[in-house]
Amino acid sequence: MFTIPPRNAGENNKDYSYRVIRDAIMFLELKPGQVISEIDLAQKLEISRTPIREVLGKLREENLVEVIPQVGTYVSKIDIQLIEEAAFMRFVMEKEIVKLACESFPKESLQELKNNLAIQKLMVSQDGRERDFHRLDTQFHRIIFKGVRKENIWFSITRLSTHYNRIRVLSELENSFAQAVEEHREMVDCLEQGNVEHVDNIVRRHIIEPMRLWNRLITPDSPFSEYFNNRGELYKTLSTIGNFYDLS
Structure with missing residues (x-):
């Protein structure tokens, strides 16, 4: 799915998942328009869904993630x-x-x-x-x-x-x-x-x-x-x- 780098010293679950997911989007391992899910990301990173949900909200504010109600969450296409x-x-x-x-x-x-x-x-x-x-x-x-x-x-x-x-x-x-x-x-x-x-x-x-x-x-x-x-x-x-x- 995407590269999972090691944690930095002192990095908590939220900071770690933000860095990894954002890098995967920025370096196109998670491709524009690709469907992503809290469950899959949490399993991949071996952490709970709560920090993943918070990270996806932050990435949405950065225009990197798009949430379509009742449909799903996507990596934003390049605009x-x-x-x-x-x-x-x-x-x-x-x-x-x-x-x-x-x-x-x-x-x-x-x-x-x-x-x-x-x-x-x-x-x-x-x-x-x-x-x-x-x-x-x-x-x-x-x-x-x-x-x-x-x-x-x-x-x-x-x-x-x-x-x-x-x-x-x-x-x-x-x-x-x-x-x-x-x-x-x-x-x-x-x-x-x-x-x-x-x-x-x-x-x-x-x-x-x-x-x-x-x-x-x-x-x-x-x-x-x-x-x-x-x-x-x-x-x-x-x-x-x-x-x-x-x-x-």
Whole structure:
């Protein structure tokens, strides 16, 4: 059904089940549109149904689970409106955060970024490391926000980005993440050199350009087409993304 990792030290049943179930949804082991049940999840995790019920309620608030009365509970399909809003928020906020970091960024944070990037580079030639890369990618951007004391903004972005991140994961499974690693390297160079003038271009290429690849995921002959709600609207948005974000 999905991977069951070991518990973290001191992790209670609710925290553990939330982490495991959420990761299974985010990394598409529990697929968009898939039926899930409290009983099955409780048996799989070997815990009672009470924390599972609470976790499903929390995931519903994050738009990752949908409950249809008298029908059942489902993993939410990936939604176009939530993708577009998250992409817009990341693009607008992150380019300003990176500019701040170009003006002033702690040396220890810069070194942390370089260490993170070095591990990313090692993963490019390794198969089956998409999940590990996605975690490193998330950590990389969080380091930048934290370095300019805007970490809570990053948390707000991640809360809105659940559907955006699921399509990113799907794209990373289908495409190499080597380009993303190269763009991370360019970001590190910008921060180290204080090169504010190049920030808009780098952030645009890093956040917006990859969305062009997503069209192939939603075509009728794609094996993933049923993962999405409003496929026609998603196709229209992705086809005209350059107009929305002034891409040349």
